[in-house]
Amino acid sequence: MSLLRPLLLDVVPTIQQTAALALGRLANYNDDLAEAVVKGDILPQLVYSLAEQNRFYKKAAAFVLRAVAKHSPQLAQAIVDCGALDTLVICLEDFDPGVKEAAAWALGYIARHNSELSQAVVDAGAVPLLVLCIQEPEIALKRIAASDLSDISKHSPELAQTVVDAGAIAHLAQMILNPDAKLKRQVLSALSQIAKHSVDLAEMVVEAEIFPVVLTCLKDKDEYVKKNASTLIREIAKHTPELSQLIVNAGGVAAVIDCIGSCKGNIRLPGIMMLGYVAAHSENLAMAVIISKGVPQLSVCLSEEPEDHIKAATAWALAQIGRHTPEHARAVAVTNILPVLLSLYMSPESSEDLQVKASA
DSSP states (O other), X not given: OTTTGGGGGOSSHHHHHHHHHHHHHHHHHOHHHHHHHHHTTOHHHHHXXXXXXXXXXXXXXXXXXXXXXXXXXXXXXXXXXXXXXXXXXXXXXXXSHHHHHHXXXXXXXXXXXOHHHHHHHHXXXXXXXXXXXTTSSOHHHHHHHHHHHHHHHTSOHHHHHHHHHTTHHHHXXXXXXXSOHHHHHHHHHHHHHHHTSOHHHHHHHHHTTOTTGGGGGGGOSSHHHHHHHHHHHHHHHTTOHHHHHHHHXXXXXXXXXXHHHTOOGGGTHHHHHXXXXXXXXXXXHHHHHHHTTHHHHHHHHHHHOOOHHHHHHHHHHHHHHXXXXXXXXXXXXXXTOHHHHHHHHHOTTSOHHHHHHHHO
């Protein structure tokens, strides 16, 4: 560290850049080395140079800040304390897309830790510029900007509202059908992190006309596009019977059931939970899940899935379907699921949560 630090001030630009890159790779390796960068008083020099130097150096300097910030909230706070946010936000306006992207990566690694750090990123003015970045032609920049908006939105309704107020929803919704799978993952994640907080925010996401287009993502080749699309639909369905009914009317329940049938493990989980949330709202919505042949698909999941937490979610979803009337209960019973639930309830291998849900 002590050998690299003076090289950040070298008269030869390529030496400056290479020294910064070396520091970034060291800091990226583990939190002890990242701590050493902070203790070695290297950050103020990087922040100063980030504002002054050429685009190659800016990218290298932003990489160091990102590499330090990623390890912990404390290290991310050290980046904030040395005044890096204002400079990183200025870099989001740079003419070079690579500089914008490097700055967006660093801001994302700061924002993801907690709501205080996210609020600091918001207060520095990052959100409107990130919304501009998702409209840029470069796919890598779109991806990281969408990821940042997701990381900011996830912590609280207030932070999600900040992202909404900057006009993010309409631009994110337009990218649901983008051919790039990694971008779709981030877009669906950002919309989920907005919709999850409240009825109002979920309704704003729905008003951007994401149905029925989002249902095509449930058939995507990419497993995580499927998972994130299911999660988005779940986060909307959970709030009210009206939002669930809207999803039913768009063909969403049948599409989620097909999706559950086409994948395995944790990719299935949000879809399973979504069926439970829909069914919990009312007799009619539970009947919509039954009519769409949700119960046989859930019973397959219960038999196939080895992991307790997925079995537990499936048992919970079946209970939400069956609890309304004798007719609902019969629809669950005819799939011969009760002996399976009983054996899970009795099994010493089952977790306590699974036993509770199986007995329900």
